[in-house]
Amino acid sequence: MKRINLRKYYPYYSHDIWVFVSDEVAEDMDDALREVWAQNAKIRYHKAYYSLDRDDGIEKAALYPPLSPEELLMHKLNRTTLYSALLELPGKQANRLYARYFLHLTAAEIARQEGVKPNTVVQSLKRALKNLKKLL
Known part of the structure; x- marks a missing residue:
């Protein structure tokens, strides 16, 4: 059993939350976190700060809900x-x-x-x- 801080894995958490998880779960969470870091590094390296939205409006609708x-x-x-x-x-x-x-x-x-x-x-x-x- 490992004690992990969920704030490390979920950056939108505003305070520390410590939980005990099995070793396998801790390894899986660390792997997922490394994948996210690797993806962000690729985005920075290739300067790919643009969206892959196909102009069908899905991303715009999600980011900017229609006005009332x-x-x-x-x-x-x-x-x-x-x-x-x-x-x-x-x-x-x-x-x-x-x-x-x-x-x-x-x-x-x-x-x-x-x-x-x-x-x-x-x-x-x-x-x-x-x-x-x-x-x-």
């Missing part, structure tokens, strides 16, 4: 409120906010497109966020 109707309605209302507030901003500020936060462009990219200095875009974005905060 109430949550969908709240998201829609929040988007509607945000878009209506964006429409109340001056044109350049609204365009720059949209480009920065929806299109994920940097201030330098926006400045290059508009033919202005990046500092001008940064200051405009700050004013736009301040105005948006007042509106919301």
Whole structure:
């Protein structure tokens, strides 16, 4: 009989749990733990941090459960409120906010497109966020 700590085998345990198991069970648990470590080492070595999901949505459905109707309605209302507030901003500020936060462009990219200095875009974005905060 061996005394083992289950926390070693189950890392989500928050505290130590000691149990007595037969020698065969202890060996099997150690083998399983070594297999997990070996698999993790292979993943790190080959940089295989991606999923093998076949785009059939199984993994996404497991990781991100669908939103409830109430949550969908709240998201829609929040988007509607945000878009209506964006429409109340001056044109350049609204365009720059949209480009920065929806299109994920940097201030330098926006400045290059508009033919202005990046500092001008940064200051405009700050004013736009301040105005948006007042509106919301």
